[in-house]
Every structure is written in structure tokens, then in C-alpha cells.
Amino acid sequence: MMGILPTGAIPTEPQQRLSSVFWSLPTPQLQSFLQDEQAKQAWLKQVSERWPKVAEWLKEILYNSQTQPKWLSANYRDVVMTQFGQGRIGVIGDAAHAMSPQLGQGANMALLDAWAFSQSLQHAQKNQNIDWPLLWQHYHQLRRSSTQFYQFLSRLLTPLYQSDHWWAGSLRDLVFPWMYQIPYFRKEMAITISGLKTGPFQQLDYEQVAQLPKESKESSAFHLKSGSLTDF
Structure with missing residues (x-):
């Protein structure tokens, strides 16, 4: 599953518009995500098969030293409580x-x-x-x-x-x-x-x-x- 969400700007750089990219992975694959050049190429190929325009945009970001993305991992878990x-x-x-x-x-x-x-x-x-x-x-x-x-x-x-x-x-x-x-x-x-x-x-x-x-x-x-x- 993939998604893109516009997330505004930070106070120190108001002209730089930011977006969040969501990419779902099985938990065991998180550590190896985009660890090397081969992994980057494989990921961009996956994205291009589903969303070509976004793949081109991501390629520019990944290989631009001034706009390196920051990746954060989040694990989804169900919270089930018997008493609130x-x-x-x-x-x-x-x-x-x-x-x-x-x-x-x-x-x-x-x-x-x-x-x-x-x-x-x-x-x-x-x-x-x-x-x-x-x-x-x-x-x-x-x-x-x-x-x-x-x-x-x-x-x-x-x-x-x-x-x-x-x-x-x-x-x-x-x-x-x-x-x-x-x-x-x-x-x-x-x-x-x-x-x-x-x-x-x-x-x-x-x-x-x-x-x-x-x-x-x-x-x-x-x-x-x-x-x-x-x-x-």
C-alpha cells in the first residue's frame, strides 16, 4: 500500500513544501528498506509499476543531496481493551x-x-x-x-x-x-x-x-x- 500526503512546511523553511510518503512493508523487511543502491533501484521499479509519475518524483528526491528524505518506521498493532x-x-x-x-x-x-x-x-x-x-x-x-x-x-x-x-x-x-x-x-x-x-x-x-x-x-x-x- 502506498500513499502521499501533503504535510505543509516547517517554520524555519516556510517556502519548502513537504509531503509524507507512506509505503507498507512486512515488519521483517523494515531494516533492509533502501539500505543500498540495489534496494533503491528495486523500490523505484516497484513504485513505477504502480505510479510512474510518483516514481520519477521520488527518484529526483532520492538522488538529490539537498533533499534527502527522512524515513520513519511505524508498526501497526490492534489495541483491544476490555475496559476503557x-x-x-x-x-x-x-x-x-x-x-x-x-x-x-x-x-x-x-x-x-x-x-x-x-x-x-x-x-x-x-x-x-x-x-x-x-x-x-x-x-x-x-x-x-x-x-x-x-x-x-x-x-x-x-x-x-x-x-x-x-x-x-x-x-x-x-x-x-x-x-x-x-x-x-x-x-x-x-x-x-x-x-x-x-x-x-x-x-x-x-x-x-x-x-x-x-x-x-x-x-x-x-x-x-x-x-x-x-x-x-
């Missing part, structure tokens, strides 16, 4: 449910964590005090099913994006466009990418998530709907 918080300590965001980034749900899930915590905090406030066991019980009710669904889906789809199986990418390119042509699947795909799914046939009510918090306890009520969102 206890007492006055809690874990949210990627720290609570890191996963391979095929679905691009890091920001969505972190925002929903914050929403769920605010709902749970309001639910657990009693006479200016916080019932922490009640708070985390409510938080788990709001976030457990959604987190488990996206973790399962991420593991399921990872081989379609990062795999040595020759058929995986072809299957993805064949099936996903076909699914998008069917209204039901198109809607489900949109809801999934929105971060609202809590199961194969359930999702959060977007209107409830988007509404401003109220002072009354009714605002902490939580509902699952099997057919929310306007049809796409």
Missing part, C-alpha cells in the same frame, strides 16, 4: 482502540469517545459529585459495540489493502465499485465511513449525537436505530 476506564483514569482515542488505518476512522472514533464521555459524565453527576463506576458503566454501553465492530471490520479488510495475496487487491477493486452501485450498500458504506455503525444492521442516531447537551437527564438517553440517516 476505572475511577478517575480513562483511555480514549487511538490509545484505547488503535487499529490498521484502512477505514480512516481515527478522528471519528476519537470524537465519538469524547461525545460518549460527555454524555456519561452528565449521566453520572449527582449533587455536584461524580459516580465514577456509573460513569464508566454508561460509557461502555455507548462505545463498546461500535468499537468492537470497527476493530473487527478493520481486521477483516486489512488483507485487501496490505497483503501478499495477488488476488486480494483485484477482489477489492472488483467488489467495492459494484457495491457502490446498489443503493442499500451505498448507504451502508456511507454510514460506516461516517463512524456511526455499531453492528452490521445497527448504527447510532446521528441527530442525537449532533444535538447540543441539555441540563436534564433526558439528554443522556441512548438509542440504536436500524435505519437512520437520510437515504443517499
Whole structure:
């Protein structure tokens, strides 16, 4: 898997625009990546077979002494927690449910964590005090099913994006466009990418998530709907 992301500039060189290049490798191959001239040539050949214009750009960068790239390695691991918080300590965001980034749900899930915590905090406030066991019980009710669904889906789809199986990418390119042509699947795909799914046939009510918090306890009520969102 390869990607390019414009990443702005650094304060000391504002005119020099930067980009980040992502290239997925099996962990055992990280140490030998671009270690010598032969490795560079082999990598550029791989890139040119998939993205010729980018290969030419990378070649200019690799062989320009003034623009030597800095390579950083990152290992993707699933973080699976049975409990997100206890007492006055809690874990949210990627720290609570890191996963391979095929679905691009890091920001969505972190925002929903914050929403769920605010709902749970309001639910657990009693006479200016916080019932922490009640708070985390409510938080788990709001976030457990959604987190488990996206973790399962991420593991399921990872081989379609990062795999040595020759058929995986072809299957993805064949099936996903076909699914998008069917209204039901198109809607489900949109809801999934929105971060609202809590199961194969359930999702959060977007209107409830988007509404401003109220002072009354009714605002902490939580509902699952099997057919929310306007049809796409």
C-alpha cells in the first residue's frame, strides 16, 4: 500500500513544501528498506509499476543531496481493551482502540469517545459529585459495540489493502465499485465511513449525537436505530 500526503512546511523553511510518503512493508523487511543502491533501484521499479509519475518524483528526491528524505518506521498493532476506564483514569482515542488505518476512522472514533464521555459524565453527576463506576458503566454501553465492530471490520479488510495475496487487491477493486452501485450498500458504506455503525444492521442516531447537551437527564438517553440517516 502506498500513499502521499501533503504535510505543509516547517517554520524555519516556510517556502519548502513537504509531503509524507507512506509505503507498507512486512515488519521483517523494515531494516533492509533502501539500505543500498540495489534496494533503491528495486523500490523505484516497484513504485513505477504502480505510479510512474510518483516514481520519477521520488527518484529526483532520492538522488538529490539537498533533499534527502527522512524515513520513519511505524508498526501497526490492534489495541483491544476490555475496559476503557476505572475511577478517575480513562483511555480514549487511538490509545484505547488503535487499529490498521484502512477505514480512516481515527478522528471519528476519537470524537465519538469524547461525545460518549460527555454524555456519561452528565449521566453520572449527582449533587455536584461524580459516580465514577456509573460513569464508566454508561460509557461502555455507548462505545463498546461500535468499537468492537470497527476493530473487527478493520481486521477483516486489512488483507485487501496490505497483503501478499495477488488476488486480494483485484477482489477489492472488483467488489467495492459494484457495491457502490446498489443503493442499500451505498448507504451502508456511507454510514460506516461516517463512524456511526455499531453492528452490521445497527448504527447510532446521528441527530442525537449532533444535538447540543441539555441540563436534564433526558439528554443522556441512548438509542440504536436500524435505519437512520437520510437515504443517499
